[in-house]
Ligand SMILES: CSC[C@H]1O[C@H](OP(=O)(O)O)[C@H](O)[C@@H]1O
């Protein structure tokens with residue numbers, strides 16, 4: 001069995017496996033927050049141990065609202081993951097961000113309504129800082145990997161605001177235009193709860209957003225369809241895999257310091273000796289270093 005992976009990869013629409021993984025082992029976990037989306041696929045990229053999870057399940061059976069975000073992040077934490085790279089399909093909200101481009105977002109706008117995006121509650125209160133929702137150190141490694149690989153088809157936008165909507169229906173035209181007026185760069189349905197939970201779990205998190213469409217606002221492009229998304233993802237998935245592999249190699253060689261790794265320091269308000277034993281037990285993985 002490979003040593004515990006410090007690097008995790010969460011694959012979204014169209015990215016259901018990492019081709020480069022060797023010495024593969026499926027690890028099924030159950031967590032105090034239920035079962036993750038699928039088995040974690042643990043193995044090596046080069047000689048680096050990593051854990052991969054298909055966010056919607058490998059057969060894409062989970063709606064964005066149904067994804068067990070807490071179980072997924074808790075699962076990565078229990079495997080020892082400290083850096084989590086998310087790959088996601090997104091629609092573009094800006095003319096200059098074209099289908100097949102890649103964006104490494106640095107901000108989010110939350111338009112979800114039906115997601116649980118905290119591990120806390122049940123007798124323990126914590127408020128993590130989230131003004132910088134993406135780990136800038138991890139994002140820097142990801143963007144440097146993209147630049148240095150210099151893949152001919154890839155145009156990189158090294159920052160941007162990801163609007164996270166509830167779905168599963170795509171936006172109305174009025175909503176799409178509203179998000180554009182707010183300065184949104186791209187739109188998706190999954191990354192915000194994941195980023196919040198990763199921060200609470202003190203895991204550095206960054207996103208490789210693969211642009212698949214112009215949502216529905218663009219007068220010269222058809223409104224987004226699943227067919228459009230999947231066809232553009234197929235054209236881009238090889239590049240995404242190459243970028244992730246290079247990022248993994250660099251992270252393992254020079255793991256960057258990340259503020260995310262100390263996110264809970266000073267965030268917990270409830271004295272730990274006042275937290276109900278059951279809650280403390282449930283969160284022991286996150287709280288251990290503060291007890
Ligand atoms: C396949 S259409 C919309 C679907 O794709 C994106 O998923 P992911 O972020 O997991 O790549 C988007 O957020 C929607 O869930």
Ligand SMILES: Nc1ncnc2[nH]cnc12
Nearest residue numbers: 089090091187188215224
């Ligand atoms: N236009 C869009 N809206 C929401 N999620 C998406 N994922 C890919 N394209 C999308």
